[in-house]
Amino acid sequence: MIRVQQEDFDVAEELRQMRAANPAIGALVSFVGLVRDLNEGNAISCMMLEHYPGMTEKSLLQIVVAAQQRWPLLAVRVVHRIGPLVPCDQIVLVAVACAHRGDAFAACEFIMDYLKTKAPFWKKEQTPAGSHWVDARETDGRAAARWEN
Amino acid sequence: MIRVQQEDFDVAEELRQMRAANPAIGALVSFVGLVRDLNEGNAISCMMLEHYPGMTEKSLLQIVVAAQQRWPLLAVRVVHRIGPLVPCDQIVLVAVACAHRGDAFAACEFIMDYLKTKAPFWKKEQTPAGSHWVDARETDGRAAARWEN
């Protein structure tokens, strides 16, 4: 259900496994995060994704369990890559299957918002001016905070 | 960008075309609607999807244009099937690519909510007790109404 890996992932195969002929699923929402070639004005040639082995998996599981307690989820998939990535590479997949679309959209966005603010991953970007650690974005904090009620 | 067709669609291929090596895309949100084997208590053996050729495409285009005016979309795909479908079949794909995830989630859900209430498609379900036309759901009206401000 949850994987942290250096290799790329195949969205179609992940969705196929989630559906696995379960006819109770009416809605499948997926999010794929991709490396952009420009971030806050910096041209990105590549990036390095570091994480905290052990805590990462634990933290992602807690986020998924929180989503499961909040919405009736029939299947969930979270795959996050680590290591060196270049523009257009896939970084993360979050996919959620439910009976109804409202639940699937909400749960998928909830998991992404918490992943962004709670899961111990860090990005270091390589630009023509050198490399730097990406700063946490205030908008990500606000996005996660709106689920807190 | 918009297609109405009897044949099944390949989500992976649609997403691949949307990404098309565009390194400005940071977020790709997709929704797939599937036929369930149970709807409001009725066991579904198959369903027939009817539409209004001409108006359907026009109406979907208006919905996509409204989304484009509201969010900075880098790519959009809407594929809706018609004809006979059975449980686990794919009905509809709505996929949206943006720089940032908040826009992509909102635009994808906006398009689905309007598609559900504005696009001229009708479902007739076959159950053990016979066939019947599906009634419009009040929750779909409310889902679309929340975008009106």
Next chain:
Amino acid sequence: MKCQILYFARMREVFATPAEEVALPDSVRTIADLLNWLRARGEPWCSELAAGKTFRVALNQEMASLDQILTDAAEVAIFPPVTGG
């Protein structure tokens, strides 16, 4: 004035036709007039298009309100609330 009327889903089944070409008298100017003219045919129009029934009307492939004016050679469609997606 001539008009093409299309019926979809339950309407198509109840009226037993997907479409008809109608020649309307001059007194029929709006969508509301057209509905009254259809109701005057008796059953099943009379019941299916009764004021309390829920149905939608499109004029030239755009959702229309009752007071909209018909144009010559207009394409009018009458159908139940949509249920796609």
Next chain:
Amino acid sequence: MKCQILYFARMREVFATPAEEVALPDSVRTIADLLNWLRARGEPWCSELAAGKTFRVALNQEMASLDQILTDAAEVAIFPPVTGG
């Protein structure tokens, strides 16, 4: 008391190590005490862990607050705010 301290991202680079094993005096009981003990080493701990700096601390792989009590053989991690996804 013994403790394993892990550093990630910028912290790992600035402190030039991904991890260290420390033997703490009895006076170090909480996360706050541990941070003070590290700051007392001088640079770069002193600047990087200064009160105005933004960093996070996890205790045994759970996000921790300053007043949490350290346990023997605890795994403490110090890192910048996360930026995955």
